[in-house]
Amino acid sequence: MSVIPESNVDVLIVGAGPAGLMMATWMAKCGINARIVDKRGTKIFNGQADGLQCRTLEILDSLGFGHRAWREANHMLEICLWNPDENGIIRRSDRIPDTIPGISRFQQVVLHQGRIERFFLDSIAEASDIRVERGVMPSSLKIDESAVEDDAAYPITVTLRHLSEEEATPKQSSTSANGQSVQDGLFRSNLAKDDTQDLLDAAKINAKANSEEVIHAKYMIGADGAHSWTRNQIGLKLEGDSTDYIWGVLDIVPITDFPDIRMRCAIHSADCGSIMVIPRENKLVRLYIQLTTTSKNGDNSGRADRSKINPQMILESAQRILAPYKITYRKLDWWTAYQIGQRVGTSFSVHERVFLAGDAVHTHSPKAGQGMNVSMQDSFNLGWKIASVVKGHAHRSILKTYQSERRRIAQDLIAFDHKFSRLFSGRPAKDVMDAEGISMEEFKAAFEKGNMFASGIAVNYGASAIVAKEGSSEEQGDGTDVSVANAKHRVISDQSLCSGITVGMRIPSHKVLSQADARPWHLHEVLPSNGRWRVIVFAGNTNDDRQRDKLGKLSEVFSAPNSFLNLYTPKGARYDEVFEVLLVHKAPRQSVTVLDFPEVFRPYDEVDGWDYNKIFVDEVSYHEGFGDIYGALGIPQDGCIVIVRPDQYVSYVGSMEEPAAVNSFFAGFMKEQHAKDEAPTNGTKV
Ligand SMILES: Cc1cc2nc3c(=O)[nH]c(=O)nc-3n(C[C@H](O)[C@H](O)[C@H](O)COP(=O)(O)OP(=O)(O)OC[C@H]3O[C@@H](n4cnc5c(N)ncnc54)[C@H](O)[C@@H]3O)c2cc1C
Structure with a gap:
């Protein structure tokens, strides 16, 4: 019988999305013995999150690669608000700066998640020997509770399984749009830069396929996304809305007579719903539509049927909202029907040994552009704390501040998202007597206020051992x-x-x-x-x-x-x-x-x-x-x-x-x- 190899590592990171890669970057910069595994065979190449807020750019700059994002990204400087006039025709009602002037030396930009992940990977490789081990996922997790307060102990035992290439490749539903065959979610883009090395690395996966190894770790970070395996293993729950929302997201090169297509726009139509327009790099434009009119499943789950959504449906919805302007496309880069609820974890760690970060511990709608930002900022908050404890500089007590600081932020984010969702998705009020409708003045005020929150600059951590201020x-x-x-x-x-x-x-x-x-x-x-x-x-x-x-x-x-x-x-x-x-x-x-x-x-x-x-x-x-x-x-x-x-x-x-x-x-x-x-x-x- 073959012996399963065993080894020790100070920090094990599960998941190489933005949250996991941020954690790995800290480990690399601080010289910590760490490993990072991801069940997927490759990084993503396009689609998913795209907004980078001012504070995130400051953080990426402090890590040495903010300039790469800043140069490649599309800069969004103005938001245009469009609403129906007295005849129900959409008109531009306001322009406001996208980023509040003067709050940062950076302004909000958009660049797809795949590029951000690339910058992280390069930075990690430059600073350390840490490499993302792809096609690898944990299959069991045990914590020795008697050893959690012992600084020298490795109380976490994880079995890792190396997947076959087939297992490591995400399943996608192929669809046809405007004569093109395009897959939902993770597929390679014709517009995004090629990542050949990732594909070569992926090809090596099979060498160890189906083998197992046992890791003993001091600390573990579950940055494994909204369906977090780690969260389930440690028995933590997400609490919040019981219903999910479905967002139709379409990344296209638009052909349109809509004049503000290169501005970020929030458009409320009289009767056909709302749309968010996000101008992107490479002439791309992202359209976000909250889909509320899809048919329900027959199983009475109350959920809209995501499998029925396709790019044509999202486009037709956009065409109705933007009428009388016309919009179509020949190039479709990516699309998804993104299903998400507004929830936050009951706790962010167990014993301050296994931590959750990013989507693993909070989920919310994509329209405020917070997903990738808040996820990276979670592990930006946690990484240096773990590094200083592992190095023996600081007491373990500082690790509790992660939950205190970041869970509070996640709670604030969900509250913001709730309010913003109602204002974004509601029908515009016809006049001041229309109590059911959304007041566009209220929407504009919320947008302006929300801009400060969304920038990430407003984060204000409470009193603690590491924040010397008055109060409890x-x-x-x-x-x-x-x-x-x-x-x-x-x-x-x-x-x-x-x-x-x-x-x-x-x-x-x-x-x-x-x-x-x-x-x-x-x-x-x-x-x-x-x-x-x-x-x-x-x-x-x-x-x-x-x-x-x-x-x-x-x-x-x-x-x-x-x-x-x-x-x-x-x-x-x-x-x-x-x-x-x-x-x-x-x-x-x-x-x-x-x-x-x-x-x-x-x-x-x-x-x-x-x-x-x-x-x-x-x-x-x-x-x-x-x-x-x-x-x-x-x-x-x-x-x-x-x-x-x-x-x-x-x-x-x-x-x-x-x-x-x-x-x-x-x-x-x-x-x-x-x-x-x-x-x-x-x-x-x-
Ligand atoms: C299909 C899709 C569309 C999205 N669209 C938008 C959007 O339009 N706008 C927006 O703002 N946000 C969007 N998001 C959300 C945004 O991508 C996330 O908020 C952000 O990526 C969170 O980062 P994360 O690192 O926490 O999680 P993720 O980016 O989800 O990364 C988690 C990583 O963990 C890996 N993993 C999962 N389980 C395991 C396991 N058991 N073992 C090993 N590895 C594992 C995954 O392969 C993945 O690489 C979308 C997300 C998805 C999935």
Whole structure:
């Protein structure tokens, strides 16, 4: 009898969609021993989700490939609202900016999910040996509950089965549209770029077909989509609507006389329903229609019969809504009848060992363009936390904040989706007396408000051990208690110090100049996603005696043997392995040099010399204007200290005169790496 191979891995990721790939990217960037498996034989090549919100682009940029998405994507700048006039004919009633001006350096764009997955795969390959193992799926999962609190244990045991090529190929229903034979869902596009390497990799699947192996893992992430196998194994449920909605989605190159076809449009017809028009890359346009008039199944399940839907039916529906304008196509890239309910998981993990992310733990309609975004942002929230626990930097307690932060977001999203669905799909009111109809003013107001929510920028995480703000962690999150275990380490920010930096939200980005070489950088560009915490000292004008004195005292506290830097940086590690201490001052750049500032802001390495990349100045650049970060963020002339998490969310804002609060904050959840009387390792000059 053959022996089933067994091995250990720190993190096992099931599912290589956007949520799983984001997790794998964190693991790659943080050097974690991880594996990622997907039951499908290939990545997707087109179709599915397409909207990338501002915050997602900021995140992709922090991972090093935002520019690829930004360049390839179609940029959506304006939304046109079309409604019936008094004669029932659709007319453009409003234009609003798609992205609220000024909230981010990126604006909402659209690019199909297959390309986003490609960028992730390239980034993972560049940073690590992790590769998506395709045609592989788990067949059993056991958790040793007696070992879940033991940091060194591998309490999760998973049997993986390698599939045959036939098993790994998704079944598709072929249909004929306008003389073309096109399959539903996952098929290769004529318009999307070819991914030959994926096909070659897929061809290798058979080598191990039908074999099994056993994996022992410290942590497991079920990013295996809406029908999550992992969720079922750990007995977690989705709660919410009992009914599903069906969306007809058609990606076509349209031939039309509708004048706003290259704008994002929300169109309400008088009697024929509503349509969302999304202009895409490569002259494509996506049409979204909520299908409410399909026949029901004979089995009384109350569900519309998805198998009866085809591209012709979706097109005819679009033609009725857009009349008197005409629309047809010769090129159909992808289509689907996408069936989805509005639901959220009762819990996002068991024992903070097996986690769910993305569609596995929340589902909602596609029209707000949130599916891919929220899914990626789940694992963007979780990845660095798992990495810092696996590396022994942080206590396991921080893992609870994943559920507290992300389940709350999912709940907010479902509430938003409910409201938006009603307004989008309802019949427009004929006049003010038509109480059954939807007021178009209300729709526009909801759209504008929804834009802030949908951008992802509005995310504001509640109080916890890693977000030092006032109030109850249970009330501000999903009900989970994520407060600091030891009350003596509870630190509360002074939010009044700085109006433009909100504790719990991502730090906004403005341009600053490098003190060393005068190059302008967006603040976010110097906060890449590599697992490091940042302590940013906005020191004001350091030529002022008072500010210089405060900075000197602060530096002594940060450099002392019992400082966060020295207690929580592993022995022998690079000085900024865990924390980067950055300075943004306001003294005239030419009146000072890097060497005038305390060594904690320009650590010394025996091989590389001084670090010149941690001191910045708020000043006019030669070629790119003035960022005015102090003015834009309301930073006082007295300065302040800001702690920024590895995912760019703000943990703490406090006075420069209370640097010891930074030590207390990190004492709440970091693990001591040194004896307290050991010499400092940071900024030590030869
Ligand atoms: C057919 C379809 C059409 C869609 N259309 C739209 C749309 O028009 N607009 C929009 O915004 N969103 C759309 N979505 C939703 C959007 O694609 C998702 O919100 C987003 O992909 C969620 O990312 P995820 O990583 O959580 O899950 P997914 O992208 O679903 O990825 C899950 C991955 O897990 C793998 N997997 C599943 N089970 C297992 C298992 N047991 N073992 C191993 N691997 C497994 C799957 O093969 C898949 O690669 C659509 C989704 C689908 C399926």
